[in-house]
Amino acid sequence: MYEHILYEVRDHVATITLNVPERRNATTTPMIHELVDAIDRLDADTEVRCVVFTGAGRIFCGGADLAKRDDTFAVAKGDFDWRRDGASALTLRIYRSPKPFIAAINGSAVGVGLTLTFPMDIRLCADNAKLGLLFSQRGMVIDGASGWFLPRLVPMTWATDWAYSGRIFSPEEALRAGLVRSLYPADEVLSRAQELATQIASANPASVSMSKALLWRMSPDATPYETARVDSEALAELGLRPDAAEGVTAFLEKRAPEFKSKVPADLPRSYPASG
Numbered sequence: 001m002y003e004h005i006l007y008e009v010r011d012h013v014a015t016i017t018l019n020v021p022e023r024r025n026a027t028t029t030p031m032i033h034e035l036v037d038a039i040d041r042l043d044a045d046t047e048v049r050c051v052v053f054t055g056a057g058r059i060f061c062g063g064a065d066l067a068k069r070d071d072t073f074a075v076a077k078g079d080f081d082w083r084r085d086g087a088s089a090l091t092l093r094i095y096r097s098p099k100p101f102i103a104a105i106n107g108s109a110v111g112v113g114l115t116l117t118f119p120m121d122i123r124l125c126a127d128n129a130k131l132g133l134l135f136s137q138r139g140m141v142i143d144g145a146s147g148w149f150l151p152r153l154v155p156m157t158w159a160t161d162w163a164y165s166g167r168i169f170s171p172e173e174a175l176r177a178g179l180v181r182s183l184y185p186a187d188e189v190l191s192r193a194q195e196l197a198t199q200i201a202s203a204n205p206a207s208v209s210m211s212k213a214l215l216w217r218m219s220p221d222a223t224p225y226e227t228a229r230v231d232s233e234a235l236a237e238l239g240l241r242p243d244a245a246e247g248v249t250a251f252l253e254k255r256a257p258e259f260k261s262k263v264p265a266d267l268p269r270s271y272p273a274s275g
Helices: 029-044 088-095 134-138 146-152 156-165 171-177 186-201 205-220 224-238 242-252
Strands: 007-010 014-020 050-055 059-061 101-105 108-109 123-127 181-184
Touching: 007 029, 014 029, 014 186, 029 088, 050 059, 050 186, 101 186, 123 171, 123 186, 123 205, 134 156, 171 181, 181 186, 205 224
Parallel strands: 014 050, 050 101, 059 108, 101 123, 123 181
Antiparallel strands: 007 014
């Protein structure tokens, strides 16, 4: 169904693959449209419980397509609308999704090729990848609401270093800063991500999505009181559902639970809006 990406669902895990390896999986407007459509599709599919995002070939994503050369970043006067900005459209769509996302960064990721992973929940990275926020070296500025996402992933001293200098940095540095969870040989990254996705998919989908919302949408609050109210209401509602009884019974019987909840249909009433 898609020209620039691959989309597959297996065992409750959706895998989205940037699929233009001959152009280093560089992002284009058509690719962004396909990615947003794919996320709409997986959000509507109650069988999807977790999402893995990767790239075809040896590069995860080489950033924006530079085919227009010196006009790459030019926007005609009167055509600008921030809501149509491709990077922000994609990152905000990922942010709105109740499903957990794992970035399987199987090779180098620079520019938007890296910032598109910031709203994702977990990042695994190839140990030979080159990473970088190259925007300042191109006369541009960090995109995709990175000024909101990145300081929630790493200490400000790392965020400012990378954003201001526009330098390439190593996977080891990304690991030290906390941007990525773990490093693997490039040919193992996708399989490791799918293993983790399968583990997440075995949990109660409503619980996972509610936890995602609490971590992403409530953590910026100045005090913990509203978060306490929201999670308490969710606990009270979920505790009366069959999946809670199933979780306890399965533990006592030493077997895997068989959860029946669907997302988004069975999200708790206190699920916080995305804004």
